[in-house]
Amino acid sequence: MSKKNTRGVKRNKASSSRVNEDPGSDLEVEMERQSRRSARARSDTQFDTSKFKSSVTAMHYGRLRSLRFIEERRVELGSNEFPDFQKELEERGWMKLAKPPRYFNHEVVRQFYANSLFSEEAKEQRKSWVNGIQVNYDKDTINNCLGNPWDPHTDDEDDLCDYQTQELKGMNHLNGFSKDKVRKKLCIEGLDTTKMKGGIYRACMKQLPLIWMNFLVTNMLPSSHVSDLPLTKACLVYSILEQDSVNIAAVISDHLAKCIGNGVKSMIFPALIHELCKLHNVPMNADNELPLQYPITAAYIQQNCKENDLDTAKAEFARKLHETQPEQPEQVPPTHEPQSSQMDQILSQLQHMQEQWSEIQSQQAEDRVQRAEDRLLLQQGVHVC
Template identity: 30%
Template sequence: MASVSGTKRIKTTATKRQKQKKNSKPQTFLSQRHKKNFEESQNRRLLMERVVEQLPREEPQFAQEVWRRHWSNLISFPEPANIDVVREFYANARSYLDEPLPFTSYVRGRPVAFDANTINSFLNTQWPWGNSTCHYSDANRTNFAGIDYEEVERTLCLPRGHFHRNRQGQPLHIKRSFLTPLSKYWMAFIHANISPCSHMSDLNVSRALLLFLILQGKPINVGNIIAHEINDCANTALKGRPGATFCESFAPGRD
């Protein structure tokens, strides 16, 4: 059975020793606003990637699809992240109106791109369709208009499994207990390193649609999804910061 490090989403805070650690190069910020952003992030907890340690023999379809999509690098990450580097990355990744470079941060004074092409190259994943968007990005851009949610339920869920809906009948999430065994493996995979979150007991609409398109065999630009996850997090007042190990992995000045 596939195992994921820990039974719960790993949340970490920088330890006193980490906070006091002297880096070989000083932290640098693009502006006073970015520095203030860094200082305000010190008491925010990080959501660290949870590594899927092995592919399950019980669900060969899962393993085969991971390899077919060249996503095997998503199941293995290097050593734990340097928390200070991650916080600096996110502080400088925040965009203000007078900044010309989107999807670019700075670490130790050097630019660090996190656009879709850079991430796909880092992960050695393939997106051969150039600037064309994938099915998930197209659906997300239209707020999933026209999606047949009953078909999604039939694909992802056990018999009688369904979306929890609001009073207007709009889908909100699917409980993990409603998912098929194959869908549960994919849920863990998505929550681990594509779209990290702290709430692991259900699958929200956007992640459910991503899983649906994966199971339908549709091309997915995973680098684009991760890039927007990082960008959205850097520019919103969320407590967590996803993608910690990933961000540090290609940042300069690693210790």
């Protein structure tokens, strides 16, 4: 039997086997596919309504599992350790801010952030939901949670502190703050900060501003960027050192709203959110608790807030300037040839190129004529050498 006939037999056997199959098998396959599609659809629409406002916020919760927490730090100093820093905290009524709970419930914090993205209305009204209970994070609620450190001067809802007033002035491209005054207040005396660009370098700061910086980037305006102090954050440290009034509850509420408005890149204020949930009587499971970062102790300050001497600060300042200075493009040495001479040279080159092109065209035309004559002679039977 030929190979062709063999292939035909095989095709006939395959066709016969398909005919003999159970006709209901195709229906069963299709029903299985529909079942799987329905299961996927249910998984997209089904969610725990006791925890999440929608399937979208439930998906946000899953995404948040890959994000990091920026935990607060507790201030744990002896009564005689760094008294200027501690005195300022006490006089401003910020002791609850400095003494957050040692643990936070990571489950309720993730729920808070997931449901805070529920709608634009929720963002505008600064509210979220945890375990089905609404949790507000407006300035008045946060002020209450922190023990009411801000005592408004009037009943006006827009009553602003000195720091907020300066922010709204909008002068000198840094709100109402003077860049030079801010840098001079925070930097080591004798250091020329006029060439400083961008934020304030840690190596150039005095010890007390450094302590406030470390407290600020975890408990007041949390950030993962700690290599230097951006000027927008430096202004808050400046206001504190200048004894300006600061409505810290409003500052925190604005920063939290900004974080949520930007889609939540990291989960800030976990201990504060834990306390806000307690304030709203949200039920919590103690098994879901995580500890805060290492506290601000005397040992921590000596290691992370050490003030450099002037020479070291100058050397670090120079190194930073060199790192941030953009590379200069390679300079092309200027030509000393007069402009008119350059033009004459260019025109001469163009004329020479034109003459060469004319010669090429003439030669090509002669070649075409010669080939035509050769073809004619060949047709006439004349041999062409």
